[in-house]
Amino acid sequence: MITCSAPGKVYLFGEHAVVYGQSAICCAIDLRTRVQAEEHDSIVIESVLGTTGLDQEVHPYVSRVIEKMKAFGNIRGVRIHIDSELPVGSGLGSSAAVTVASIQALNQLYSCGLQLEEVASMGHIIEREVQGNASPTDTYVSTMGGVVMIPERRRLNGLECSIIVGNTGKFSSTRELVANVAKLRQEFPDIIDPILNNIGRMSHLAEEHVNRYDYETMGKLMNVNQGLLDAIGVGGAELSELVYAARDAGAISAKITGAGGGGCMVALASKQDAGKIASAIRNKGAEAILTSNTQEGVRLEP
């Protein structure tokens, strides 16, 4: 039996805009999805969502992984078991982590010889198929770890501050949110395109501040990014409540992470202030998770 794990992520900048080729800065976090794989007499996929065979409804990502990996290994029957520290459908890249960890588990189990770049690239193809339209960001960061600028694939210095995630507990489908932005963009291209361009410019402006650990400047720009995410319709009352609670409790910055609608927000804070911010989020009745940046992408577990 083989076990592989891959991390989730938060966006410092650029979700949605990156789908249209703008730059984003994305940060792998120390919450992981673990996938066990072993040869079996049939195909079985077990997760918190249920136990199925190949099933495009319940397990669209993992089913596609198995189908695509058949081109690289002699996969007849396999049992895949998934455990995740990432809330499902919440903006922390649960779909990318489960996809990347599953690809790598089969890659190892069947000695397929795929390199990390190929794992990331297959992950992106699968996200695109299931999500309708997807950037390579989540799957690349889950594969490589660290803090990465996409589409440049430039690795930036890691974050050393605390990362606090607030989960509204409201499921959000990335596929749906991406489609909503596409529709708004089609309706008002002259308004929406400049907003997406400005988000991309913000990532470029922020890059040197990330590399210099200048959290104050990064934070100011992240808060502006939050306003622009609201403008393109991916905010929500529950998210805003947590964003303002975190800022009022002393967060350096607070914004949506990932697709939005529901799901999670992310706040940056000094290690000293992190507990206070988590309490402020919990006082609003939401789950708060304290985490940090990880340099480790997908890996084989002992």
Ligand SMILES: Nc1ncnc2c1ncn2[C@@H]1O[C@H](COP(=O)(O)OP(=O)(O)OP(=O)(O)O)[C@@H](O)[C@H]1O
């Ligand atoms: N633990 C898991 N086991 C099986 N499938 C999972 C698991 N976690 C996520 N998934 C798959 O990913 C889907 C959610 O992906 P989606 O892209 O909508 O949200 P996300 O990846 O959590 O958020 P974002 O894309 O905004 O970061 C689930 O519906 C399921 O198909």
Ligand SMILES: C[C@@](O)(CCO)CC(=O)[O-]
């Ligand atoms: C909303 C989005 O930008 C981020 C989802 O985590 C979609 C994508 O990049 O594929």
Ligand SMILES: [Mg+2]
């Ligand atoms: Mg996703």
